[in-house]
Amino acid sequence: MSIKQRTKSLQARSSELSSAFFQLKVLNGQEVVDEKFPSFSNRLQNLGYQTLKPSQIDIFQINIGKLCNQTCAHCHVDAGPDRKEENMSRENLELCLSILKNSNISTVDITGGAPEMNPNFRWFVEECTKLGKKVIDRCNLTIIVANPKYHDLPEFFAKHKVQVVSSLPYFSKTRTDxxxxxxxFEDSIKALKMLNAVGYGKEGTGLELNLVYNPSGAFLPGDQAGLQTEFKRQLKRKFDIDFNQLFCITNLPISRFLEYLLESNNYESYMEKLVEAFNPGTVDGLMCRNTISVGWDGYLYDCDFNQMLELKVTSKDSMHLRDFNENILNNRNIVLNQHCYGCTAGAGSSCGGEIS
Amino acid sequence: MNYYESEDLKKFGNITEFQEKMGNKFFEYYGEVFKEGALTAREKALIALAVAHTVQCPYCIDAYTSDCLSKGADEEQMMEAVHVSAAIRGGSSLVHSVQMMNQVKKVTM
Structure with a gap:
């Protein structure tokens, strides 16, 4: 079954929200001026963090492009089939490899869009595994069944022991679609069965299949362990599907999720929930402390969310792949803004799920 | 002024202002009740949602709708929980009709 898109990218619709500047203006609006939502930086300063510093870069997360076969309502990348221009070039991928070759960074986390749609994807994965790096592919699942040229992705992933991390907001069709x-939903189930068939999510294979739960609405994710138990039980019972871990990721108020919040009149109450659920215990484990995020054009960011808000790293002498300097980057000040409340709410949120 | 204001839900914790000791004991107990136990936190949220409809508390309905969603319950499960509430409410009226029937039979020829 082919996917019927519910929307187009903000950019294709010429929405004001396609501008990072406009999004930041919304995030720093009247509620911040009135101190209804305290500034995130001030909140950290009150806890004794004058600046937020990295621990050490261990994850090299590359947003390889914004092209995707889906246009999800909550996408923070504003990805979609109409984002054909923003794809990482071979030249930039070669720069990534040269950095990885000379670094102790253990993990290469490839995201998008649908990363597999970048024509250099398979070559790049092969080269990363040759360097002995652990590779994560953030796969939307449906790409595997979208076109015959992608049908062998499960075998390709298995061959290179790629960890597959896939979004599945719910174990039912209505909420997922x-x-x-x-x-x-239907295509995701087909793809999960194909991944299971080559050993993904099965005990003893070493082939890791992790699912991502993003709430499909203006609410925060519940306890990760409880949700994982329920997802495992339901996916096994309904479809005989196995997976390893469920990562709960909070939706950050940017891009298309911000559009949803504003249009559904949920923005203020959602921000209020994030601010009220601020958990100081999550700060030391924030993903921006051990991750560097690389944009399709080679610029460097503290995380994928800062990337989408065009908030580049502060280290002036190492802002692009061609000037990559691990020592400088490890000493940078992480760029903070109001969306950061999304990663510190409740049990915290990162690309690997809960923090605490 | 309305009798129910959604903003008032946020002030629930303020009940300790007039009776601190009892209020604190209540919230401690409340927190303990909703922890994962023999029943999962999701099951407890669904029970709370059903009871919220039985006692017709708009604050509780709002709070436990969000809580059920957060804990991974879906619309079908949530509506089934409300039907359980409705069935018990309806059933409790109807089961009392036995008393009515008994009385009718007693006083009529």
Whole structure:
């Protein structure tokens, strides 16, 4: 079944929200001026963090492009089939490899869009594994069944022991399709079965299949362990599907999720929930402390969210792949803004799920 | 002024202002009740949602709708929980009709 998109990218619709500047203006609006939502930086300063510093870069997260076969309602990348221009070039991928070769960074985390749609994807994965790096692919699942040229992705992933991390907002069609497009649930189940068939998510294979739960609405994710138990039980019972871990990721108020919040009149109450749920215990474990995020054009960011808000790293002498300097980057000040409340709410949120 | 203001839900914790000791004991107990136990936190949220409908508390309905969603319950499960509430409410009226029937039979020829 082909996917029926529920929307187009903000950029294709010429929405004001496609501008990072406009999004930051919303995030720093009247509620911040009135101190209804305290500034995130001040909140950290009150805890004794004058600046937030990295621990050490261990994860090299590359946003390889914004092209995607889906246009999910909550996408923070504003990805979609209409984002054909922003794809990482071979030249930039070669720069990534040269950095990785000379570094102790253990993990290469490839995201998008649908990363597999970048024509250099398979070559790049092969080269990373040759360097002995652990590779994560953030796969939307449906790409595997979208076109015959992608049908062998499960075998390709297995061959290179790629860790597959895939979004599945719910174990039922209604909630999944509302967030990700009509037909996505059915195709995701097909793809999960294909991954299971080559050993992904099965005990003893070493082939890791982790699912991502993003709430499909203006609410925060519940306890990760409880949700994982429920997802495992339901996916096994309904579809005989196995997976390893469930990562709960909070939706950050940017891009298309910000659009949803504003249009549904949930923005203020959602921000209020994030601010009220601020958990100081999550700060030391924030993903921006051990991750560097690389944009399709080679610029460097503290995380994928800062990347989408065009908030580049502060280290002036190491802002692009061609000037990459691990020592300088390890001493940078991480750029903070109001969206950071999304990563510190409740049990915290990172690309690997809960923090505490 | 309305009798129910959604903003008032946020002030629930303020009940300790007039009776601190009892209020604190209540919230401690409340927290303990909703922890994962023999029942999962999700099951407890669904029970709370059903009871919220039985006692017709708009604050509790709002709070436990959000809580059920956060804990991974879906619309179908949540509506089934409300039907359980409705069935017990309806059933409790109807089961009392036995008393009515008994009385009718007693006083009629």
């Amino acid at each position: 509302k967030q990700r497009g009509d037909g996505v």
